Amino acid sequence: MIRNFGTILLGIGLLLGEAPAEDAQLVFEVRRKDTTVSLQPKEGEAPAKPVETRLRVRLRADDVSTLDLKTGRETLVDWKNERILDFDHAGKRVRSRSLLAWMAGMRQEQDNRTRIAGALKAGDIRTKAFEPFWIESLFRAGSIRSDAIQEIAAGGAQTIKYKDELVLNAVEGMTPIPEELRQAWKRFLVRELPIHAAVLYRLLKLKHQPMEIRCRFYNATRKTDRVLEFRPWPPEKGEAPPADVDLAAAQRTYAAWVNPKDPLDVLLDDIAAKRIEGKALTRQDYEERVSALAKEGKSLDAFLVLLEGTFAHADLDARTLVATIHMQAPEIQKLTQAMAQLSSEPAVGEKVLLELDREDLEGRATLKILRANARTGQRKPGDARALFLEVLRARPWLAGPTKDLGDLYYMRYQVPSAWRCWERAYALAPKHPLIQPFLRYRDSVRSAYADWLKP
Numbered sequence: 001m002i003r004n005f006g007t008i009l010l011g012i013g014l015l016l017g018e019a020p021a022e023d024a025q026l027v028f029e030v031r032r033k034d035t036t037v038s039l040q041p042k043e044g045e046a047p048a049k050p051v052e053t054r055l056r057v058r059l060r061a062d063d064v065s066t067l068d069l070k071t072g073r074e075t076l077v078d079w080k081n082e083r084i085l086d087f088d089h090a091g092k093r094v095r096s097r098s099l100l101a102w103m104a105g106m107r108q109e110q111d112n113r114t115r116i117a118g119a120l121k122a123g124d125i126r127t128k129a130f131e132p133f134w135i136e137s138l139f140r141a142g143s144i145r146s147d148a149i150q151e152i153a154a155g156g157a158q159t160i161k162y163k164d165e166l167v168l169n170a171v172e173g174m175t176p177i178p179e180e181l182r183q184a185w186k187r188f189l190v191r192e193l194p195i196h197a198a199v200l201y202r203l204l205k206l207k208h209q210p211m212e213i214r215c216r217f218y219n220a221t222r223k224t225d226r227v228l229e230f231r232p233w234p235p236e237k238g239e240a241p242p243a244d245v246d247l248a249a250a251q252r253t254y255a256a257w258v259n260p261k262d263p264l265d266v267l268l269d270d271i272a273a274k275r276i277e278g279k280a281l282t283r284q285d286y287e288e289r290v291s292a293l294a295k296e297g298k299s300l301d302a303f304l305v306l307l308e309g310t311f312a313h314a315d316l317d318a319r320t321l322v323a324t325i326h327m328q329a330p331e332i333q334k335l336t337q338a339m340a341q342l343s344s345e346p347a348v349g350e351k352v353l354l355e356l357d358r359e360d361l362e363g364r365a366t367l368k369i370l371r372a373n374a375r376t377g378q379r380k381p382g383d384a385r386a387l388f389l390e391v392l393r394a395r396p397w398l399a400g401p402t403k404d405l406g407d408l409y410y411m412r413y414q415v416p417s418a419w420r421c422w423e424r425a426y427a428l429a430p431k432h433p434l435i436q437p438f439l440r441y442r443d444s445v446r447s448a449y450a451d452w453l454k455p
Contacts, residue, residue: 304363311400
């Protein structure tokens with residue numbers, strides 16, 4: 001339970017030199033206002049209206065929670081377990097996301113901004129719309145020298161500019177930030193203010209919680225002004241604070257929060273709830289089936305089932321099984337040729353795959369997986385996604401296409417969805433060679449944001 005005077009008592013303890021309790025927390029209200037305008041407004045375009053949000057924020061050593069006081073929805077950033085939990089208290093729903101996925105998305109945006117900003121600079125584009133984007137992209141990518149930042153500190157205010165462009169303005173308040181919670185405070189700012197670390201570190205010099213922070217963000221066509229006003233908690237007299245919810249208990253008892261418009265979300269929920277029929281095939285199942293098909297002279301069927309087995313089991317004895325299949329069969333020759341063409345001539349390769357497909361063929365799932373990769377090569381991501389999802393709904397134990405679907409989402413700048421696929425593929429086959437690139441990528445994200453993750 002949050003004590004109504006927790007912030008005051010904590011501040012008094014600091015002033016008296018007493019060590020805060022192990023469960024030290026800082027609770028406050030934030031009123032956030034975002035105003036977004038177009039840098040190239042169209043004739044007759046209506047003036048922008050600010051979007052206002054009221055949040056109750058709770059900082060603790062291992063987590064940061066924000067409760068939207070209007071919607072009753074709460075987000076818990078659990079740094080210790082590297083998860084982000086979204087709670088819909090009214091609907092009693094909860095959704096779990098990877099904290100590293102959010103960080104990877106932030107990293108991908110930085111890389112993308114670096115690429116676009118470099119192209120703008122190389123093309124000498126200096127329009128009203130693109131110049132601010134270029135400046136902010138330099139901040140996001142960390143490619144400017146810190147001495148290029150104009151820092152003005154006066155009268156309890158911190159103002160940061162770059163090329164006379166406002167980046168951040170903060171007015172220091174009276175509430176001290178406990179030393180034990182400074183890392184949690186930094187983590188909160190990282191979530192709320194997507195700005196370059198060189199600017200953020202200057203803001204972190206403040207020893208007291210700001211009364212107000214003003215920031216400005218750009219993309220290539222829009223400008224957003226964000227204002228954060230910090231107020232004490234509980235709310236002003238006469239307004240009853242919302243009842244606390246035990247988030248640990250809610251995580252165990254709430255239903256899964258599923259977006260019915262997101263086919264990946266629906267698929268993963270159906271898998272978790274065991275609403276998809278069909279028993280996963282073991283390594284032995286695949287080996288026995290391949291051997292049986294090879295003996296029957298069904299070479300193409302055997303080879304396709306063998307390929308499917310390699311997508312599921314890293315320890316499948318593929319070399320021995322291949323020796324039992326008549327690999328010189330005309331259909332297999334056509335298949336291997338088509339597979340070789342998928343990277344250079346994906347449309348040609350897919351045409352051959354369709355010619356090989358027939359109703360009585362075993363291993364048709366493999367053909368769909370190969371076709372999905374062909375559609376990816378043809379820059380038809382919607383078709384590729386539909387094929388991957390069709391395969392995984394019928395054969396959810398296949399780690400290979402699960403990983404490939406994640407790659408597809410990543411190429412479409414949908415890092416959270418990509419990460420969910422990669423995490424599931426890892427859970428299915430943690431030692432599979434196909435999964436190792438994800439593990440290296442995950443480690444690189446942890447390394448890049450080690451300063452934010454450490455206690």
